[in-house]
Amino acid sequence: DPVEDKRALLDFVNNLPHSRSLNWNESSPVCSYWTGVTCSKDGSRVISVRLPGVGFQGPIPPNTLGRLSALQILSLRSNLISGHFPYDFSNLKNLSFLYLQYNNLSGPLPADFSVWNNLTIVNLSNNRFDGSIPRSLSNLTHLAVLNLANNSLYGEIPDFNLPSLQQINLSNNDLTGSVPKSFTRFPNSVFSGNNISFETSASRVPPVPAPSMAPNPKSKNSRELGETALLGIVIAACVLGFVAFAFLIHVCCSRKKGRNEFSDKLQKGEMSPEKVVSRTQDANNRLVFFEGCNYAFDLEDLLRASAEVLGKGTFGMAYKAILEDATAVVVKRLKEVSVGKRDFEQQMEVVGSIKHENVVELRAYYYSKDEKLMVYDYYSQGSVSAMLHGKRGGERISLDWDNRMKIALGAARGMARIHAENGGKFVHGNIKSSNIFLNSRRYGCVSDIGLSTIMSPLAPPISRAAGYRAPEVTDTRKAAQPSDIYSFGVVLLELLTGKSPIHTTGGDEIIHLVRWVHSVVREEWTAEVFDVELMRCPNIEEEMVEMLQIALSCVVRMPDQRPKMPEVVKMIENVRRVDTENRPSSENRSESSTPPPPASDRES
Numbered sequence: 001d002p003v004e005d006k007r008a009l010l011d012f013v014n015n016l017p018h019s020r021s022l023n024w025n026e027s028s029p030v031c032s033y034w035t036g037v038t039c040s041k042d043g044s045r046v047i048s049v050r051l052p053g054v055g056f057q058g059p060i061p062p063n064t065l066g067r068l069s070a071l072q073i074l075s076l077r078s079n080l081i082s083g084h085f086p087y088d089f090s091n092l093k094n095l096s097f098l099y100l101q102y103n104n105l106s107g108p109l110p111a112d113f114s115v116w117n118n119l120t121i122v123n124l125s126n127n128r129f130d131g132s133i134p135r136s137l138s139n140l141t142h143l144a145v146l147n148l149a150n151n152s153l154y155g156e157i158p159d160f161n162l163p164s165l166q167q168i169n170l171s172n173n174d175l176t177g178s179v180p181k182s183f184t185r186f187p188n189s190v191f192s193g194n195n196i197s198f199e200t201s202a203s204r205v206p207p208v209p210a211p212s213m214a215p216n217p218k219s220k221n222s223r224e225l226g227e228t229a230l231l232g233i234v235i236a237a238c239v240l241g242f243v244a245f246a247f248l249i250h251v252c253c254s255r256k257k258g259r260n261e262f263s264d265k266l267q268k269g270e271m272s273p274e275k276v277v278s279r280t281q282d283a284n285n286r287l288v289f290f291e292g293c294n295y296a297f298d299l300e301d302l303l304r305a306s307a308e309v310l311g312k313g314t315f316g317m318a319y320k321a322i323l324e325d326a327t328a329v330v331v332k333r334l335k336e337v338s339v340g341k342r343d344f345e346q347q348m349e350v351v352g353s354i355k356h357e358n359v360v361e362l363r364a365y366y367y368s369k370d371e372k373l374m375v376y377d378y379y380s381q382g383s384v385s386a387m388l389h390g391k392r393g394g395e396r397i398s399l400d401w402d403n404r405m406k407i408a409l410g411a412a413r414g415m416a417r418i419h420a421e422n423g424g425k426f427v428h429g430n431i432k433s434s435n436i437f438l439n440s441r442r443y444g445c446v447s448d449i450g451l452s453t454i455m456s457p458l459a460p461p462i463s464r465a466a467g468y469r470a471p472e473v474t475d476t477r478k479a480a481q482p483s484d485i486y487s488f489g490v491v492l493l494e495l496l497t498g499k500s501p502i503h504t505t506g507g508d509e510i511i512h513l514v515r516w517v518h519s520v521v522r523e524e525w526t527a528e529v530f531d532v533e534l535m536r537c538p539n540i541e542e543e544m545v546e547m548l549q550i551a552l553s554c555v556v557r558m559p560d561q562r563p564k565m566p567e568v569v570k571m572i573e574n575v576r577r578v579d580t581e582n583r584p585s586s587e588n589r590s591e592s593s594t595p596p597p598p599a600s601d602r603e604s
């Protein structure tokens with residue numbers, strides 16, 4: 001533990017009243033346990049503190065956070081922090097991201113910004129800062145985003161030369177004079193709400209008309225209402241058509257910049273804007289985080305995050321959301337949850353308690369009448385399905401035999417862990433290759449646990465899950481552990497054949513993978529079954545045939561004849577302990593004329 005940093009954080013939290021409790025105990029490890037805190041790789045220093053919306057009230061106690069001299073990210077936004085900008089933050093020489101927006105900070109901005117020469121994003125908007133904009137900001141050569149909007153800053157805007165600056169917002173202050181030459185590349189709207197004269201010049205972007213219903217930023221009330229109210233006002237204005245033009249321009253601009261806010265996505269979905277507003281206003285419903293989760297964000301953060309649609313699954317849409325500190329999370333928005341709040345919460349608690357290196361951890365969830373969300377880590381390499389079959393026209397990723405064995409073994413171990421839950425009765429209910437990801441050691445890792453029990457009865461048999469569904473589930477619509485084994489067997493067949501569970505041939509004929517494999521094997525053409533890509537790997541035929549036998553034992557018709565998950569794990573381990581590497585590697589087999597797989601595909 002970084003003892004000094006821990007002390008500084010405890011001094012901070014013990015001396016600043018807050019309404020949400022934090023799991024910061026003296027006895028627990030800071031780096032792996034404390035909410036909102038991230039340490040350096042070697043665990044020697046705290047490098048990030050993110051505590052938005054914790055309800056901190058009052059001035060930041062001196063000589064607390066200022067002692068975290070290795071800090072790179074500090075987010076205390078959306079609290080009720082008052083007082084002056086802490087003078088001892090000048091010790092935070094490594095600070096790159098500073099988010100203090102939506103607080104009640106007052107007084108002048110720090111005179112000397114040059115002490116933080118790594119600063120990249122500075123957001124001090126929506127406070128009560130006054131005084132002038134410090135000239136020293138011009139020393140920040142990495143500064144990409146500067147937001148000082150909705151304060152009481154006055155005087156002229158200094159003419160900085162900030163080559164990295166991509167976004168600036170100085171709107172709604174008391175600034176005077178004219179827009180300096182170096183900032184004429186930004187739209188007039190970022191300077192609006194000041195006493196600034198805009199000289200007309202051919203190079204200027206035409207001014208964006210201010211929404212006629214925009215709140216008076218100087219009024220205390222508007223600050224207290226915060227973003228939710230703004231969102232509501234904007235939506236209301238849209239509905240009334242008063243600002244259609246401004247809104248269109250705004251949408252175009254944000255599209256251009258590639259930023260699609262998660263809330264936008266929600267609005268584009270089936271949810272009405274009114275519902276979004278009412279939902280964000282529902283103070284009783286908060287994101288619930290699981291113990292040991294290091295993320296610190298709230299629902300508003302998620303709604304504000306840049307989001308990308310990952311896809312529509314059986315249970316709703318999945319989005320990739322990038323939080324302000326560049327953390328990527330996956331948010332699943334569940335449709336048609338069939339259970340009430342209590343059952344939902346109980347199921348989430350079970351799922352959230354499953355901690356295993358081969359199970360994708362549920363980080364947080366959210367339940368309200370209108371909205372049910374689940375938050376997971378984002379797996380940048382995509383799912384095994386995307387790797388095997390390519391996704392949305394993307395290339396399929398080359399997976400050699402070692403990779404596939406590790407995926408199979410990891411997923412089997414994850415499944416065995418899941419089946420051990422709830423006194424050995426827990427059912428996954430939706431095993432398929434798009435729900436399997438690769439962990440940091442490139443072993444399979446199972447996602448989407450526990451959803452099938454809280455959702456409305458299974459989707460019609462035509463759905464994408466059909467190829468994975470055991471025959472008895474098609475009839476009874478009820479998943480059980482043996483049907484999970486069947487689905488897992490289909491995933492093994494996918495890994496062996498490289499084919500989707502249901503696919504068409506050139507002649508539009510629909511092929512069911514299980515039936516196809518059975519028919520080929522029956523004709524004793526077993527070798528024809530395997531993915532041609534695997535044929536490049538030397539000396540693996542025996543292992544492939546053994547894996548094929550395991551897969552076929554999982555997809556037998558009678559549920560009680562299928563092996564149990566721990567047995568499947570043992571059988572795969574017996575084919576080859578990929579993790580102990582008891583098979584000579586392909587490089588050592590010089591007799592082979594086949595070239596070894598590319599280095600990136602090999603086990604590290």
Ligand SMILES: Nc1ncnc2c1ncn2[C@@H]1O[C@H](COP(=O)(O)OP(=O)(O)OP(=O)(O)O)[C@@H](O)[C@H]1O
Pocket residue numbers: 310311312313314315316317318330332360376377378379380382383430434435437447448465
């Ligand atoms: N944690 C994650 N990291 C990266 N991508 C993810 C993550 N979770 C889901 N995805 C991807 O998002 C897309 C949609 O996922 P989702 O689980 O909602 O649907 P699905 O897997 O296609 O079907 P189902 O809902 O039946 O599981 C899929 O392409 C999936 O691989």
